[in-house]
Amino acid sequence: xxxxxxxxxxSILSATALALLVIVPSxxxxxxxxxxxxxxxxxxxxxxxxxGLDLQGGSHVLxxxxxxxxxxxxxxxxxxxxxxxxxxxxxxxxxxxxxxPQGVQFHLLDPTDAQKIMxxxxxxxxxxxxxxxxxxxxxxxxxKDSGNGTIQLLVTDAAIQDKVRHAVDQSIEVLRRxxxxxxxxxxxxxxxxxxxxxxxxxGLQNPEKLKQILxxxxxxxxxxxxxxxxxxxxxxxxxxxxxxxxLPVEKQVMVQGEDLTDAQPGFDQRTGEAIVEFRFNIRxxxxxxxxxxxxxxxxxxxxxxGKVISAPRILGPITGGSGQISGHFTVESANNLAILLRAGAxxxxxxxxxxxxxxxxLGQDSIDxxxxxxxxxxxxxxxxxxxxxxxxxxxxxxxxxxxxxxIFAGLILxxxxxxxxxxxxxxxxIGMAVDSNVLIYERIREESHAGRSIISSLDAGFxxxxxxxxxxxxxxxxxxxxLYFLGTGPVRGFAVSLALGILTTIxxxxxxxxxxxxxxxxxxRPTKLPI
Amino acid sequence: MKLLRLAxxxxxxxxMRFRRVSYPFSAALSIVSVVLFLTLGMNFxxxxxxxxxMELRAKSGAADISAxxxxxxxxxxxxxxxxGFGSPSDVLLRFGVxxxxxxxxxxxxxxxxxxxxxxxxxxxxxxxxxxxxxxxVQSGTLGVVISxxxxxxxxxxxxxxxxxxxxxxxxxxDLLLTVGFFSITRLEFNTTSIAAILTIVGYSLNETVVVxxxxxxxxxxxxxxxxxxxIDVSVxxxxxxxxxxxxxxxxxxxxxxxxxxxxxxxxSLAMIWGICVATYSSVFICSPMLIYLGLRNxxxxxxxxxxxxxxxxxxxxxxxx
Numbered sequence: 001x002x003x004x005x006x007x008x009x010x011s012i013l014s015a016t017a018l019a020l021l022v023i024v025p026s027x028x029x030x031x032x033x034x035x036x037x038x039x040x041x042x043x044x045x046x047x048x049x050x051x052g053l054d055l056q057g058g059s060h061v062l063x064x065x066x067x068x069x070x071x072x073x074x075x076x077x078x079x080x081x082x083x084x085x086x087x088x089x090x091x092x093x094x095x096x097x098x099x100x101p102q103g104v105q106f107h108l109l110d111p112t113d114a115q116k117i118m119x120x121x122x123x124x125x126x127x128x129x130x131x132x133x134x135x136x137x138x139x140x141x142x143x144k145d146s147g148n149g150t151i152q153l154l155v156t157d158a159a160i161q162d163k164v165r166h167a168v169d170q171s172i173e174v175l176r177r178x179x180x181x182x183x184x185x186x187x188x189x190x191x192x193x194x195x196x197x198x199x200x201x202x203g204l205q206n207p208e209k210l211k212q213i214l215x216x217x218x219x220x221x222x223x224x225x226x227x228x229x230x231x232x233x234x235x236x237x238x239x240x241x242x243x244x245x246x247l248p249v250e251k252q253v254m255v256q257g258e259d260l261t262d263a264q265p266g267f268d269q270r271t272g273e274a275i276v277e278f279r280f281n282i283r284x285x286x287x288x289x290x291x292x293x294x295x296x297x298x299x300x301x302x303x304x305x306g307k308v309i310s311a312p313r314i315l316g317p318i319t320g321g322s323g324q325i326s327g328h329f330t331v332e333s334a335n336n337l338a339i340l341l342r343a344g345a346x347x348x349x350x351x352x353x354x355x356x357x358x359x360x361x362l363g364q365d366s367i368d369x370x371x372x373x374x375x376x377x378x379x380x381x382x383x384x385x386x387x388x389x390x391x392x393x394x395x396x397x398x399x400x401x402x403x404x405x406x407i408f409a410g411l412i413l414x415x416x417x418x419x420x421x422x423x424x425x426x427x428x429x430i431g432m433a434v435d436s437n438v439l440i441y442e443r444i445r446e447e448s449h450a451g452r453s454i455i456s457s458l459d460a461g462f463x464x465x466x467x468x469x470x471x472x473x474x475x476x477x478x479x480x481x482x483l484y485f486l487g488t489g490p491v492r493g494f495a496v497s498l499a500l501g502i503l504t505t506i507x508x509x510x511x512x513x514x515x516x517x518x519x520x521x522x523x524x525r526p527t528k529l530p531i
Numbered sequence: 532m533k534l535l536r537l538a539x540x541x542x543x544x545x546x547m548r549f550r551r552v553s554y555p556f557s558a559a560l561s562i563v564s565v566v567l568f569l570t571l572g573m574n575f576x577x578x579x580x581x582x583x584x585m586e587l588r589a590k591s592g593a594a595d596i597s598a599x600x601x602x603x604x605x606x607x608x609x610x611x612x613x614x615g616f617g618s619p620s621d622v623l624l625r626f627g628v629x630x631x632x633x634x635x636x637x638x639x640x641x642x643x644x645x646x647x648x649x650x651x652x653x654x655x656x657x658x659x660x661x662x663x664x665x666x667x668v669q670s671g672t673l674g675v676v677i678s679x680x681x682x683x684x685x686x687x688x689x690x691x692x693x694x695x696x697x698x699x700x701x702x703x704x705d706l707l708l709t710v711g712f713f714s715i716t717r718l719e720f721n722t723t724s725i726a727a728i729l730t731i732v733g734y735s736l737n738e739t740v741v742v743x744x745x746x747x748x749x750x751x752x753x754x755x756x757x758x759x760x761x762i763d764v765s766v767x768x769x770x771x772x773x774x775x776x777x778x779x780x781x782x783x784x785x786x787x788x789x790x791x792x793x794x795x796x797x798x799s800l801a802m803i804w805g806i807c808v809a810t811y812s813s814v815f816i817c818s819p820m821l822i823y824l825g826l827r828n829x830x831x832x833x834x835x836x837x838x839x840x841x842x843x844x845x846x847x848x849x850x851x852x
Contacts, residue, residue: 054794062663207656208644211637352637353660362586362654369792377786381779387535388775421723424787424795428730428802431783432737435776439741442772449541468744471689472737478681479733483726486674491726498730531534 004518012512016402019409022047026412049412052419053356054490055370057363058202059210062354063175065167065195067160069349071102074155074163078141079104081124082153091117103141103154111149118145121153164195167348172197177343178213197350207357209336217305217349218340220257222288224250225299225311238301240308242328247308249301254291259284263341265334268326274334276325278341285321293317302327304337356489370423377427378404385434389441391530395516396437399508403433406504407497416500419493429501432476436509439465441531448529457529458521462514469510477502537774542767547759550819557704557816564711571714576721577657579671581628581664583636585643586616586655593619599647606642617793622651628661636660671725675706678729682736690743693824698739701817705735705808712804718797727798731805734780738773738813745769746818750826758826762818777810 025033026048037046053060082097082104092109108114125141140159144152168191179187179201188200204210226235226248237246263278280288292300292314301311302325310327329337358366382400385393407426411418444461452460477499484495577584587594599622600613610627624643629635636658644653659667679702686695709731713720745765753761784806787799 064662208641215637351660352658354663355637355640355656355658357653357656359652359654361588361652366792366794369790373787373790373792376790377783380782380786384535384779384782388537390534420792420794421726421798424791424798427783427787427791428780431780432734432776434779435737438772438775438779442769442775445771446768464748468741471744472740474685475682475736475740476730476733478685479678479729479736482674482678482681483729486670486677487722487726491722494723494726 004515008511009515009519012507012515015507016405019402019405022409022412023405026408047412047415049408050415050417051363051367052417052422052490052493053200053202053363054358054420055363055367055418056202057204057358057360058200059204059207060354060356060489061199061201061211061214061352062192063171063197063199063214063350064353065164065171065197066349066351067164067195070163070167071155071160073348074160075099075101075103078124078153078155082106082121085117085120085124089117089120100152100154103152105150105152108149108151111147114145114149114151117151118143121151125153161194164348167346168195168197170347171350174344174346175199175214178339179210181339181343182210182213196353203360204357205360209332211352211355212336213339215350215352216340217346218257218343219305219345220260220341221253221303222255222291223253223301223303224291224295225301226250227298238303238306238308240311241304247301247311249303249308254300255280255284255288257341257345259287260341263338265329265331265338266324268324271326273326274329274331276329276334276338276341277322278325279322282321285319288321288323289317289319293319366420370420374423374427374430378430381430381434385437389437389531391520392437392441392517395513395520396434396441396509398516399437399512400430400433402512403501403504403508404430406508407500410500410504411497414496414500416496417493418497419490421490422493422497425494425497426501429498429505433501433505433509435472436465436469436505437513439468440510440513444529445531454526454529455521458517462510466510469506473502473506536771537778540771542770543763544767544770545763546766546814547763547819547822549815550822553815554819557812560711561704561707564707564714567711567714573710573713573720574717576719576724577625577659577664578721579664579668581659581661582610583624583626583640583659584655584657585624585640585653587622587624587647587651588654589620589622589651594622594651596622599624602646603643606646607639621654621793667722671722674725675728675732678732679703682732686736686740690747691826693821693826694743694747696824697817697820698736698743700820701739701809701812702732702735704812704816705731705805708808709801709805712801716800718800721797723795723798724801727801727805730802731809734806735809735812738809739817741772742766742769742813742818746821758822759819762821766814766818773810773814777806780806 022045025036025046028036033046033048040046076099079097079099086093086097086106091113093106094109095107097104097106108117121143125139125143139156142152142154142156144154146152172189172191175197176187176189179189179199182201182204184201184204186202188198190198192198199210199214201210230248230250234252235248235250238249240247259281261279261281263276266275266277267273268275296314296316299311299313302309309325312326325337378400382397385396385400387393389396404426407429410416411422440461443465444457447460447464448454448457480495480499480502484492484499487495587599589595594615596613596615600611603611603613603624607626607629609629610625612623612625614623615621616623626636626639629639640656640658679699682702683695683699686698690698706728709728712718713724718724742765745768746762749756749761749765749768753764756764781803784799784803788796788803791799
């Protein structure tokens, strides 16, 4: 008990000093911090504590790739491929190629044609590039020949899953470009599970804009407006963005959004209206030039996500490779569209399945409330320990303050996020950290009442209480660990501070208190225990 | 300096005798909790029921709740809840999941912002789709189950099986009563409440382990003492610590309830209830359980060697004294 190795004292004191050093930057104002970082060498860590979105304000949005829309577009592609094949091989079918929920079906007029077409269909079902990349080859389509001339092609579940995974990867790239264009600091965009994307953007003033920008597919198409007397199979009726009624628009796409190289918001020089100016790449420019030359006088539709933005008349061939979109935009909506067009279209439709937005006002209020609760809670516990245990209470209180410093230093070093429940966790560990001290002190009292000498009571108190401390803290730690693995966001923050608090309490309440008591005993040589 | 003692010294409360009162009492409370859970149910927050929650603050003056309610009726036909929240200028809006699904939820949010944006600041908006809320229910339930199993395993390794069973029964008791507490107080039950429940489970076991540790120690020391008397001695021995710790945690939580803000109030209140129940159950539920589980026979046979060691250690200690 009395022998306390010097290296132990030194390492405890230096750990405490280090923890305090780690915390200091977080206590400074941002300006002081900036000034400091300019004067100090670069290896000096000036990391500050990371605040959760619930404290600094911001948006947490969980998006899900719509598997149904992925399937639908796969089935459509499959139908187009099948039609093309049948045409190329000159195989007649009765009633055309029908779409099923998960594939297509057709009926051969001459069942013997099956031999001719089957090898081609099987080629269609081959995975593309899968074998080359060394990954397991996923068959894209199941081909079923019923024998009597009816052939079914079904998209496999594995292929859909693969598509969804790819869609998630591509979407993350697109979303990152879009969110970066908003100019926010440190957005976090990551995959979650197989079909979800988590977007976290701190400190946003206008969360609605973020959601608009995340939730829009932004598939842009230039298509001709159908003329009277066209075959009904060649056009479809599309909604218009700011006019009632539908417009007949040809199904064939002249130029797509992916052929754009740039898009910027601007103003129409004649009307002063907000517009989006764009520039095509070489292929798009040529194609646009050809189509506009051939169709002077006809209106063409600018279609965004299946809705007609505007349908201007082609006044003359547009060969410069650039153009503008007008459609009763406000300055903001023109800017948004330009951002979306620059970042590119999403490969699939994304739905928002979860959103949590905290305004900066509430975030600051929560920080203030958390601080107040922590200070008052700590003060109550400190006073209570002091009046109950006197000198030993002071030791426990010093250990408690170091314990709090350790938690914050741990959070900073781990780069863990401090959330409001996390603050609650810290306040809770303030109450629980002294439990170890209480266990030890009560044990010491008990041993001393049982007639032991001071030194032997101290020794027995620490030794006997230690097993209990470990046992009781393990159970708490298990609960915290499980909470960490199953929880998300703020609750995770609670688990982290609780777990950290439990770990540091062993160091501070047991080792540190013991050191202080040992030094106190050597210095004072008391004849009576103060508790 | 005269030191404060909340717990009287050298108490000899016959705790075990209370089991004739505490067991029926706890059983009744547990049954009431289950009945409440089944009939009244929980006030599930949007984390688990899905839906939309918005916290609004009037830009000037007090919030006009009834005006907001009429305004909201125009926007959606689904479930709407409008209530005060903290100060008079704060309002909480809640919508259920519309039949049209997740896309319609976002439209409702936009419509509400259009309707109220000029008079109110939107301090918090949370939208949880039906699929996500289903998953949160799943992971929450899983968390509670796994933690109980994990801790059971740990206790089984560290103690005799009777201790583990006693601890689990006490923990289940605390869990049921906490559920009943949420049900009767209508406090919102959300993911933070799951955190509260798991922490209560942790705390309850922590309390129980401290008592059990002492019983085990006494068991080795006094082999001849009748079980109920021995448990009484042990519980009385740790009583000062139990009261001390419950008080410090209570003080910390009280400060959270008063100053921690509306967002975590339900968490803090549940925790306060939890530590009271956990302290009670470690003394009145878990320990007497050992009598019924026939602790004496097994462990007295199983641990003769530590007993001998303990006696030696004791004489050694007396010598030093």
